[in-house]
Amino acid sequence: MNKSGTSIVSDTTADAVALATGPVAGPRLNSDLVQLVIAITLVIIFGLVPNFVGNPYWTQTLQILILYASVSVLQNVLLVDAGQASFGQGAIFGLGAYAAAMAFGLYQMPWIFAVGMGLVGALIGGIIFALPALRVQNFHLGFVTLSAAIVFPQVVVILNDWTNGINGIIVSVPQLTNAGLFGASYLSIVITCFGIAVLCFHYALRRTRFGRRMRVAAASPEAAMALGISPGVMRSVAFIVTAIGIGFAGVMYLPIVGFVTPSAFSLDLSMLFFFAIVVGGRGQILGPILGIIILYFLPNVVFAQFLDYRLLAYGAVTLAVVLLFPDGIVGSFEKWRIKRRHATPDGGLRLDRMIADDLVPAAVGKPVTQAGDVVVKVRGGSKTFGSVVALDGVDLDIRRGEIHGLIGANGSGKTSLLNVLSGFSRLSGGTVSIKDAEITRLSASQIARLGIGRTFQTPRVFSFFSIWDNLRVGLDANPNVDAQLKKRAGALKGRLDTQSAEWLPHGQRRLVEVMRVVLQNADVLLLDEPAAGLSPEERVRFSELLKYLRDTLGTTIILVEHDLDLVLGIADRITVLDTGRVVATGAPAEIASNPAAKHMFVKARNA
Amino acid sequence: MLAELSIIAVRGIGIGAVYAIIAMSFNVVFSSSGILNFAQGTMFILGGFAGYMVIGESVASWPLWLAALLLATVIVAVVVTVQGALTLMPLKDSVEQHSWLISTMAVSVILTATLMLVQGPYSWTVQSPIPSFTIFGMRTPAPYALAVVAMFFWYFVLRWFLNKTLTGLAISAISQDMDAARAAGLRVRRLQLLAFTISGVIVGSAGFIVAPVVTLSADAGMRYVLHGFIAAVVGGIGSNGGAVLGGILLGLLSMFVTFQLGGAYQDILSLVLLVAVLMIRPEGIFGRSSARRV
Numbered sequence: 009m010n011k012s013g014t015s016i017v018s019d020t021t022a023d024a025v026a027l028a029t030g031p032v033a034g035p036r037l038n039s040d041l042v043q044l045v046i047a048i049t050l051v052i053i054f055g056l057v058p059n060f061v062g063n064p065y066w067t068q069t070l071q072i073l074i075l076y077a078s079v080s081v082l083q084n085v086l087l088v089d090a091g092q093a094s095f096g097q098g099a100i101f102g103l104g105a106y107a108a109a110m111a112f113g114l115y116q117m118p119w120i121f122a123v124g125m126g127l128v129g130a131l132i133g134g135i136i137f138a139l140p141a142l143r144v145q146n147f148h149l150g151f152v153t154l155s156a157a158i159v160f161p162q163v164v165v166i167l168n169d170w171t172n173g174i175n176g177i178i179v180s181v182p183q184l185t186n187a188g189l190f191g192a193s194y195l196s197i198v199i200t201c202f203g204i205a206v207l208c209f210h211y212a213l214r215r216t217r218f219g220r221r222m223r224v225a226a227a228s229p230e231a232a233m234a235l236g237i238s239p240g241v242m243r244s245v246a247f248i249v250t251a252i253g254i255g256f257a258g259v260m261y262l263p264i265v266g267f268v269t270p271s272a273f274s275l276d277l278s279m280l281f282f283f284a285i286v287v288g289g290r291g292q293i294l295g296p297i298l299g300i301i302i303l304y305f306l307p308n309v310v311f312a313q314f315l316d317y318r319l320l321a322y323g324a325v326t327l328a329v330v331l332l333f334p335d336g337i338v339g340s341f342e343k344w345r346i347k348r349r350h351a352t353p354d355g356g357l358r359l360d361r362m363i364a365d366d367l368v369p370a371a372v373g374k375p376v377t378q379a380g381d382v383v384v385k386v387r388g389g390s391k392t393f394g395s396v397v398a399l400d401g402v403d404l405d406i407r408r409g410e411i412h413g414l415i416g417a418n419g420s421g422k423t424s425l426l427n428v429l430s431g432f433s434r435l436s437g438g439t440v441s442i443k444d445a446e447i448t449r450l451s452a453s454q455i456a457r458l459g460i461g462r463t464f465q466t467p468r469v470f471s472f473f474s475i476w477d478n479l480r481v482g483l484d485a486n487p488n489v490d491a492q493l494k495k496r497a498g499a500l501k502g503r504l505d506t507q508s509a510e511w512l513p514h515g516q517r518r519l520v521e522v523m524r525v526v527l528q529n530a531d532v533l534l535l536d537e538p539a540a541g542l543s544p545e546e547r548v549r550f551s552e553l554l555k556y557l558r559d560t561l562g563t564t565i566i567l568v569e570h571d572l573d574l575v576l577g578i579a580d581r582i583t584v585l586d587t588g589r590v591v592a593t594g595a596p597a598e599i600a601s602n603p604a605a606k607h608m609f610v611k612a613r614n615a
Numbered sequence: 616m617l618a619e620l621s622i623i624a625v626r627g628i629g630i631g632a633v634y635a636i637i638a639m640s641f642n643v644v645f646s647s648s649g650i651l652n653f654a655q656g657t658m659f660i661l662g663g664f665a666g667y668m669v670i671g672e673s674v675a676s677w678p679l680w681l682a683a684l685l686l687a688t689v690i691v692a693v694v695v696t697v698q699g700a701l702t703l704m705p706l707k708d709s710v711e712q713h714s715w716l717i718s719t720m721a722v723s724v725i726l727t728a729t730l731m732l733v734q735g736p737y738s739w740t741v742q743s744p745i746p747s748f749t750i751f752g753m754r755t756p757a758p759y760a761l762a763v764v765a766m767f768f769w770y771f772v773l774r775w776f777l778n779k780t781l782t783g784l785a786i787s788a789i790s791q792d793m794d795a796a797r798a799a800g801l802r803v804r805r806l807q808l809l810a811f812t813i814s815g816v817i818v819g820s821a822g823f824i825v826a827p828v829v830t831l832s833a834d835a836g837m838r839y840v841l842h843g844f845i846a847a848v849v850g851g852i853g854s855n856g857g858a859v860l861g862g863i864l865l866g867l868l869s870m871f872v873t874f875q876l877g878g879a880y881q882d883i884l885s886l887v888l889l890v891a892v893l894m895i896r897p898e899g900i901f902g903r904s905s906a907r908r909v
Contacts (some may be wrong), residue, residue, distance in 0.1 A: 093716050140893040147651050148893055150716055151844045154653075155886040158837055166879050275837060279724055286717050316732065323724035327701070330718045334705055 039342060043294035044211045048204050050297055051077075055200030059192040071196065071264045073305050074203040075257045080284045080296030081206045082250040087282075088291035089210075089219060090246030091226025092145060094137065096153030097281045099160035100251050102273025104130035104258025106164060106171065109268045113177040114170075119184075123259050130255020131248065138244035138251075145229070145243060157278040161270035176269035179262040195263050202260065206253055210293055217484045222246065224470065224481050231468035233452035234430065234461065235485040235528065276319055280304060283326040289336030291472070298337050346508070359519035360553050362500060363526060383408040383532060383564050384429065388438035390588075391424055398424040400588035402438070409562040411554060413575035413596075415605075416585035422568045423536060425585070429566065430462045430534050431455035442532065456485070461530030465537050467517035471510040475520065476501045478509050482524030489529075497527065515546040522553065532564045533557070539571045547571065551578045576600065621751035623870045629759025631866020632766035633829065636821040637843025638850065638858035639769055640814040644699075646790035646853050647810035648706075650715045654698060654723035655818055656840025657730075658691050662822025663831045664730060665690045667741045674742040684823050691819025692812050698722050699811025703804060723836065730833035738832035758828045765824055766859060769817055773855055776813075786810055790853070838882065842869075845889050851899030860901055 055074055058066040083097050107129025112122035133156070140152050164171045171177070184195040213219035222242050225232035229239040262268065284299030303325065307318045314321075333340045384406035391399040399421045406412045414422045427433045428440060431452035439448045447455050456462075469478055483489060483497055512520065518538055525533055535554075539547050555578055557563045569575050575582060576596045584592040584605040591604040599605050637659055644650055652658075666687035670679050698719070705714045745757035776783040786806050788796045797803050829835070846865050850857025865888070872884045892900065 093713070095720065136890065140890050142894075144893050144897045146713070147716060148848070148897070150653070150720075151841060151848075152886070152889055152893065154837065155841050155882070155889055158841065159882045159886050162879055162882055166883075275834075279720075282717075283721070317728070320725060320728035320732065323721045323728060327718055327721040327725065330714050330721065331701060331704060334714055 039345070040211055040214065040293050043292060043338065044207055047207050047294045047297050051200055051203035051207065055196055055203060056192050059188075059196050067193075067196065068264055069305070069309060071199050072261070073300055074199050075261055075264070076280065076284070076304055077297045077300040078203050078206040079254050079257050080281050080288075080300055081210055081293075082253045083281050084285045084291065084296050085210055085213065086246050086250050087285055089213065089222050089226060090243055091223075092141065092243055092246065093147075093150045093282070094153040094247075095150055095275075095278050095282055096137065096156040096160075097250075097254055098273055098275065098278030099153075099156045100130050100133045100137075100254045101258040101261070101277065101281075102160050102164075102270075103133040104255030105261050105268050105273070106177075106258075107255075108259040109177040109179050109262055110171060112181070112262070113179045114172060119181055123256075126259035127252055127255045130251045130258060133255075134248040134251025138247040141243035141247055142240040145239070149243075153278075154275075157275045161274055164270035164273075171270075174270060176267050178267045180266060181263040184263045195260075199260055199264075202256065207293065209253070220473075220477065220481055221484055223472070227470050227472070228468045230432065230452075230464065233432070234456050234464075234468075235481060235524075236453050236456040237485070238451070238453045276322075279319075279322055283322050285336075286326050287329050287336055289339030289342070292336065292338035292342065295336055295338045302337075359516055359523060360549050362503075363519070363523055363553060363556075381408050382406065383443055384566070385441045386425075386428075386438065387440075389425070389428060389435050389440060390437040391421075391428060391433065392436045397588050399428070399435070402585075402588070402590055404583060404590065404593075406564060406566060407581075408564050409558060410580040411558055411565045411567060411578050413579035413582040414566065414568045414585060415570075415572060415575055415582060419587075420585040421588040422585055424588075426462075426534055426536055426566070426568050429455075430460060456530075457487070459530050460532045460534065461525030461528050462534035463518070463521040463525065463536060463538060465540060467514070467521045469509050469512060469517040469520050471508070473509055474505050475507045475509050475512065476504040478520050479504065479523050479527055482527030486527060486529040493527075514541045515543065518542065518546075518550070519553075522557075526557070526561075531562070533566070535565065535567045535569075537568055537570060539569055539574050547574055554578055618751075618753065619874060621753055623867065623874055625750055625753060625755050626759060627867035627870035628863055629755075629762050629828070629866070630870060631846075631863035632759075632762040633821065633825050633839075633862070634842045634846040634865050635766050635859045635862025636762070636769060637818060637839060638846035638862055639766075639773060639855050640817040640821075641843055641847045642853055642855055642858060643773065643786075643810050643814045643817070644807075645847075647786045648703070648715075648789075648807040650702060650719070651844065651852075652695075652698070652702075652811075652814065653716070653719040653840060654695075654726060654836075655814065655843060656838065657723045657726040657836030658695055658815060659818040659822040659839050659843075660730070660831060660833070660836045661694065661726060662687045662691045662819035663741070663826030663829070664734065664739070665819075666823035667739060667826060667831075675744050677744055680744045684820060687823035688816055688820040691822065692815035694726075695815025695819075696808060696812045699808050702811075703807055723840070727833050727836055734833055736833065738830050738835070739826075741826050741831065743827040756828050758825045762821070762825045762828075765821055766862070769821075770855055770859055782806070782809065841882075841885055841889075845885055845892075848889065848899055849892055850901050854899070854901060857899055857901035861899070 051074055054070040058070055079097060079101055083094065086092050086094055086097075104126040108122040108126030111117040111125040112119055117125070136156065137149065137153060141149055165173050181195075184198070185193055188194050189197065214223070221232070221235070221237050224235065225237050225239040225242040232239050232242070280300075280303055284303050285296050286299070287302055288295030288297065288299030303322055307314065307321060329336060335343055382405045384404065386402050386404040389399050389402040389404070390397070402421070402425060404425070414425060416422050424433065428435055429442070431447065431450055431454065435448055439446060441447060442455070442458060442460060445458060447458070473481075479497075479500060509520070539550060542550060551574055554565055554567075558565060567575065567579065579596055581594060582596055582599045583590055584599060584602070586604075592599055592602045594602070637655060640655055641651055644652055666683040669686060670683045675683065701722070702715050702718050705718070743757050745761070747754050747756050748760065749755070777787050778784070785796070785801050786809070788799070788801060789803055789806060793803060842865060846862035847858055848861070849864060850859070850861030865885075868888070869881045869884055872880050
């Protein structure tokens with residue numbers, strides 16, 4: 009707290025200087041581009057050089073390396089960008105390979121048609137993973153995918169009549185393996201291009217609105233919903249998109265190896281794809297390639313006589329990495345690089361001033377529909393958890409453009425009410441409407457899209473993003489960004505794009521969330537204990553900021569807060585809750601003298 | 616027809632009890648730390664291997680059998696405790712909260728690979744000293760009955776332990792609110808480690824007792840962890856009563872499928888059942904939906 013305390017009370021001239029000097033040329037926060045270049049170089053070397061040397065063993069081994077690495081890259085997208093651990097991508101790979109092998113090897117269809125069949129096969133596998141992903145996440149999906157990895161070889165054997173069972177299928181594609189350009193076979197060229205394409209996909213995905221929103225959904229499903237993102241859809245899309253790429257890798261496995269058997273796609277393969285990311289460095293562009301080199305290439309080529317110990321090595325190396333350097337090889341190097349070169353966070357950072365100077369003026373001038381009409385309306389709202397009654401017949405009217413405080417003792421239902429308003433939980437009885445739209449049954453992400461923003465007790469600030477990207481996800485959620493807002497936001501980008509959010513002190517994190525909501529263009533703002541953890545100076549500034557937002561933008565602010573002085577100081581009206589019921593509602597002065605609420609103030613002040 | 620149904624019923628309940636026991640051992644760790652130990656199935660297999668490595672594959676005398684039971688339980692409990700300590704280690708710095716998914720999977724792979732190197736890919740057939748018994752006119756191997764006894768034993772012991780003893784109540788407190796438990800002065804790490812030990816005692820002893828009627832091979836662990844998880848999901852994760860019902864249900868279903876279609880379809884059934892339950896009722900058939908935390 010010391011650091012942030014001193015930085016925020018530091019004198020204004022110093023601040024002005026800090027802002028005037030503009031962006032400080034810091035080190036790159038991520039080295040994605042450098043890693044991409046290294047990774048592509050490796051893929052080109054592995055994919056093409058053995059062709060010119062003319063060694064079939066090396067050609068084959070390195071082609072498989074590229075395929076496996078490509079699968080791991082896609083698994084990396086799934087694990088880090090979409091946040092889902094899958095132990096079953098080997099089954100997707102196998103589905104692609106088997107569907108194509110059956111079409112080409114057993115049913116004599118043209119190769120190009122077989123490729124299509126392989127993609128369809130993998131897609132079906134992806135859909136099997138994607139369906140439960142709509143509703144559950146994390147370890148649930150870990151078990152679903154694990155189950156699929158175990159089942160896949162069994163299914164191939166059971167469907168003996170169509171798959172040729174344990175005898176496998178011979179696949180020879182001479183037009184790919186024999187002919188070629190400039191001494192490289194078509195197969196080598198296709199595989200090399202595929203490896204490059206997958207790497208570029210990962211790099212580019214992170215720089216799109218969709219990719220950012222996916223990462224937010226992975227890191228914090230709640231924050232995602234508050235930004236109008238549906239995390240289940242994000243997870244499903246990730247499973248389906250990666251399945252198509254992995255399916256293509258499975259298809260290309262055929263011409264390299266020449267035959268398939270069910271045992272080639274056992275659980276070990278899925279484990280290899282997964283563990284390679286962990287060893288190489290989760291989330292790093294280059295990570296999967298290094299991981300596959302260490303877990304697949306070295307044991308097969310350098311330590312071939314220890315092949316029996318391969319599975320043991322997968323497990324042991326992975327466990328050691330998780331325990332000793334959990335960021336993996338590339339990740340650990342990155343951490344060291346950034347720590348060494350990155351200066352301490354900018355002490356003069358005044359986000360509250362940026363909101364007032366840069367952000368809000370861009371948003372002013374929007375037609376504010378008449379202040380005073382009721383924007384949030386709760387009628388007979390009740391919420392029960394089993395036998396516990398959290399809300400009991402709540403009636404609440406919140407007027408446009410007011411700051412409305414919700415106060416009450418712990419367990420009085422404040423947070424329950426806030427969660428109902430933002431859609432994180434649903435009423436057991438009664439109705440809620442916001443801006444004349446009934447929202448009682450809507451999901452949190454649907455409500456967010458109506459222009460309702462919220463902040464959380466613990467600010468949802470993502471350390472893998474720069475400060476700017478943390479704000480940008482708000483802009484991503486804004487359906488109508490006008491030119492002026494874009495321009496102003498561009499000014500912020502210049503200052504905040506090189507600053508990591510990792511070292512932001514708590515008070516600044518709170519402001520990041522508020523800025524995000526302003527960029528989101530939310531006109532109703534739900535704040536859950538925003539003053540918790542702020543120093544007295546920060547509380548004063550924060551109060552000023554809220555009043556400023558109300559006065560300039562006409563934002564309606566609903567505030568759950570324990571700091572009663574703060575609430576009394578800024579709220580236009582206050583609602584007092586007690587054991588789930590509304591006991592008083594009115595202007596701060598009325599509330600302070602209301603007998604039903606008075607005891608609370610006494611208790612709180614004595615506490 | 617009737618004979619077939621009674622076999623399905625008796626053996627289904629017996630094997631279902633095994634799934635229920637694994638599910639309960641999941642629950643103990645899960646409620647104290649939010650961790651689902653992917654190595655639990657391999658630990659179950661390890662219990663069988665450890666015991667019968669000592670007494671051999673032939674029929675053992677009673678005292679030897681009991682001694683081996685004790686030994687298998689202790690070995691697995693120790694291994695799971697060490698594993699627990701390793702799993703909890705990176706969780707100290709609270710940034711990385713999902714490394715357990717990777718580390719427990721890695722341990723599972725390490726153990727499977729080690730057993731494979733020691734035992735080869737073959738499955739063991741071992742004998743129980745307790746004679747088979749006859750029920751509904753069917754000769755039934757004793758371990759099926761023992762599994763049901765063990766299931767009820769652990770259900771009631773855990774119920775007593777978690778509700779009546781101070782330590783058990785402390786573990787329950789962690790499952791309610793870890794921060795509050797820590798603030799109240801509970802030694803959270805130590806209690807979580809104890810939960811790992813208890814889960815090791817449960818699966819280790821169960822693995823030994825039912826070894827004669829299950830596939831005792833290195834790579835079978837993954838299938839048991841999966842079936843245990845499905846039992847837990849069907850019953851609602853965290854609920855031991857649900858685990859018992861979910862386990863029995865899964866046991867009956869998989870025995871039914873085995874008889875109707877063949878053993879090869881068991882795992883496919885598991886996958887279909889798992890996806891179906893997660894799609895239709897993720898909180899489990901017997902689970903309650905709980906308040907969402909924000």
